[in-house]
Amino acid sequence: MTAHVLCVGGEDHGLRIPFLLALRERGFHVSAAGSGDAGPFAQVGLPYFPFRFERFVNPFADWRAIGTLSRLLSELRPELVQSFDTKPNLLVPLAARKARSVRVVRTINGLGWIYSSRSLKALALSPVYRGLHKLASRSTTATLFQNRDDMRFFERYRLLGKSAKGLIPGSGIDVEKFERARRAGPSRAELRQVLGLGTREVVLTVTRLTRQKGIPTLLEAAALVHQARPGVHFLLVGPRQSEGPLAISQAEIDRHSAYVTALGPRSDIPALLGVADAFAFPTEYREGVPRALLEAALAGLPIVTTRMPGCSDVIEDGWSGFLVPPRSPRELAQRIIDLLRERQEAAAMSSRAAQWVRQEFGLKLTVKRYAEVYEDLLAYPAQEGLSERDGLNLTSFQRAAIQLGALADPAERDEREGDGLRILGTQ
Incomplete structure (x- = not known):
């Protein structure tokens, strides 16, 4: 039976x-x-x-x-x-x-x-x-x-x-399906043009836009990165209005509008990952194993995330990405800058992360x-x-x-x- x-x-x-x-x-x-x-x-x-x-x-x-x-x-x-x-x-x-x-x-x-x-x-x-x-x-x-x-x-x-x-x-994570979706989507250049990104360096975050997911910390870090590297633009992808009292306000995002854009929920995540130069996941939440990290790793993006349960099972600090303490905007900003500045080292770390995800997840x-x-x-x-x-x-x-x-x-x-x-x- x-x-x-x-x-x-x-x-x-x-x-x-x-x-x-x-x-x-x-x-x-x-x-x-x-x-x-x-x-x-x-x-x-x-x-x-x-x-x-x-x-x-x-x-x-x-x-x-x-x-x-x-x-x-x-x-x-x-x-x-x-x-x-x-x-x-x-x-x-x-x-x-x-x-x-x-x-x-x-x-x-x-x-x-x-x-x-x-x-x-x-x-x-x-x-x-x-x-x-x-x-x-x-x-x-x-x-x-x-x-x-x-x-x-x-x-x-x-x-x-x-x-x-x-x-x-x-x-x-269905690795083959994810990679098919990436190939079927618009090219990096096409999507960058649609989003008005030009040649700017892009840091992507995919998560619910709540305080527990570390968005206030990310916005502080974005301001610090902007001071040191004005050409960097941050994209936030994920729901906000449906998150009730835990959500950050639109006004908080708008204060950083010169270098932060919130796109809301999207169904084309595999393609969006292709426009980014780095992935930041600043969660303060006790995750299981964040799907966003797995997809970012498969997309070959260098990753900085927090030293939280679940995140540290995907990323090994200094080997396959960077781990920073939660609620630490200065450390987060510095690691984002490191990933953008040291491209060869970042590429090596992202390759190791992708291999680990394919092997175990x-x-x-x-x-x-x-x-x-x-x-x-x-x-x-x-x-x-x-x-x-x-x-x-x-x-x-x-x-x-x-x-x-x-x-x-x-x-x-x-x-x-x-x-x-x-x-x-x-x-």
Whole structure:
């Protein structure tokens, strides 16, 4: 019998369509549920079930979402449900408490606003969310992580319960599709002409335009770069108006309009990457593995990003790009200038980053890793021996693998902490 996998995510769930299609090609019956547009799923023939939930804290809306998911699980009766994103990772296990026939797998792709913000509200909500994760772990079969920092966080606060755990870096990027999109788009010269960039040096950032994503820091750094190198222009690509109270204001951007342009959300990211000379990703957010960094690396752009979880799994400081502390505009500005000034060194670093992404973050390898975990879990009766699940001898969780700490700085930290985290599904 073909196992039914229901994959649940948020408003950006459409970005996982290549992952879901690849799972289907491996023999799974795949369906999806999320809060985003159903159109892209219909176009590729994936069954999609929309449900609503609030991204921000709203207990009443969360309770309704749990009820909706519980009914959906009862109707579809999947053998396995996979959740991504902060809210679904809490809602799905809670909705599955009475679904005795389903195995629940959640992927922690970053810890979200509550564990990234330094606001009083976030500090107050942090213990509440830890309690909810402990509750959710009781009906979770396995928890997967995209970076080792998040895994250590869950272990430190004992948020895993008896669920199995493993490390699979990133959600997978379809390297061949990305490169086809780059070739099919307009040329660098054509797009530069459309955007009015001329021959100016361009620094590109692709992210949501929020404070947690480091945009205020980037704007300060842009002003410093402009003083030292007036010909540099910054392009910001990503949503702002949909980001609610976390968004930066248009007035903040306008103060830097001489050297910063906000393009809003775009669907031609592969082509836009081709117009840039460097990529800056100043996040203060606890990322999973940022897709923006993977795409920038594949495009051959030299990268400067922050020393934050997820980012440091893609970039090794001084080898495949630069890492700077978050909220450090002067250091960010200096590294941007370094990338633009030392073109030969920057090209060497970008080449290493591209090789690393192709080696460890490709979609085919990621799907293989997930499929092996699913197959192992499906070999066990759902919910059986829940209190003894830490004794499950899952082949995919025990298989010898390379250490993610192949990156220099994290490897040194791993050695100090005596840790031996391994990536699932790598021989």
